[in-house]
Amino acid sequence: MKLKLDIDPDIVAMMQAEIAAGERAVSAAIREAGTGLKTAWRAQITGAGLGARLARTIRSEQFPKAKPSLNAAAVIWSNAPVIVGAHDTGPLIRSKSGFWLAIPTAAAGKSTRGGRISPGEWERRTGLRLRFVYRRRGPSLLVAEGRFNTKGRAVASRSKTGRGLVTAPIFLLVPQVKLPKRLDLARDAERAHDAVPGRIVANWVDGRF
Numbered sequence: 001m002k003l004k005l006d007i008d009p010d011i012v013a014m015m016q017a018e019i020a021a022g023e024r025a026v027s028a029a030i031r032e033a034g035t036g037l038k039t040a041w042r043a044q045i046t047g048a049g050l051g052a053r054l055a056r057t058i059r060s061e062q063f064p065k066a067k068p069s070l071n072a073a074a075v076i077w078s079n080a081p082v083i084v085g086a087h088d089t090g091p092l093i094r095s096k097s098g099f100w101l102a103i104p105t106a107a108a109g110k111s112t113r114g115g116r117i118s119p120g121e122w123e124r125r126t127g128l129r130l131r132f133v134y135r136r137r138g139p140s141l142l143v144a145e146g147r148f149n150t151k152g153r154a155v156a157s158r159s160k161t162g163r164g165l166v167t168a169p170i171f172l173l174v175p176q177v178k179l180p181k182r183l184d185l186a187r188d189a190e191r192a193h194d195a196v197p198g199r200i201v202a203n204w205v206d207g208r209f
Contacts, residue, residue: 023068029199034074090181
């Protein structure tokens with residue numbers, strides 16, 4: 001006796017189709033989660049008043065790139081990790097030399113390279129000498145004798161009589177600074193992670209019907 005079993009539909013073909021649907025569902029869910037997390041982090045940064053430029057340093061990429069996979073993964077990162085990380089953790093910042101941190105006042109202006117100016121650069125740019133003023137209460141100071149220009153910056157005085165000459169505080173000197181925590185990136189990352197299973201199921205069902 002010879003028995004022959006024919007299964008219709010083809011189980012192997014059905015399983016392959018189901019695996020392919022799963023690969024598409026997982027890849028779509030990971031792509032949505034990665035894009036959503038990038039958007040959420042950028043929104044946090046701009047919402048904290050840190051600017052669109054810093055927000056645009058948040059990037060995302062999915063792997064593998066060429067085809068759907070059950071092992072799909074997304075990586076979200078910042079091209080300015082030190083700055084973003086500092087606002088995310090709120091670290092305590094101390095001087096590398098163990099002395100003072102020089103915080104420029106409005107009279108100091110900005111560095112020619114952009115950002116915070118150092119005492120050495122300020123002296124080279126203005127030709128003025130900074131003088132240390134110790135204060136028992138409150139931060140000590142680095143001051144200079146000069147005048148204020150129309151932008152409120154301290155510059156050298158051209159007066160021969162000393163008219164308009166002022167002693168301007170250029171830098172505040174503090175032993176350390178506690179940077180306020182302005183971001184909570186882990187919160188959004190956890191939300192994105194927790195939403196992945198639901199996204200996979202939803203995409204899998206949508207892909208079948």
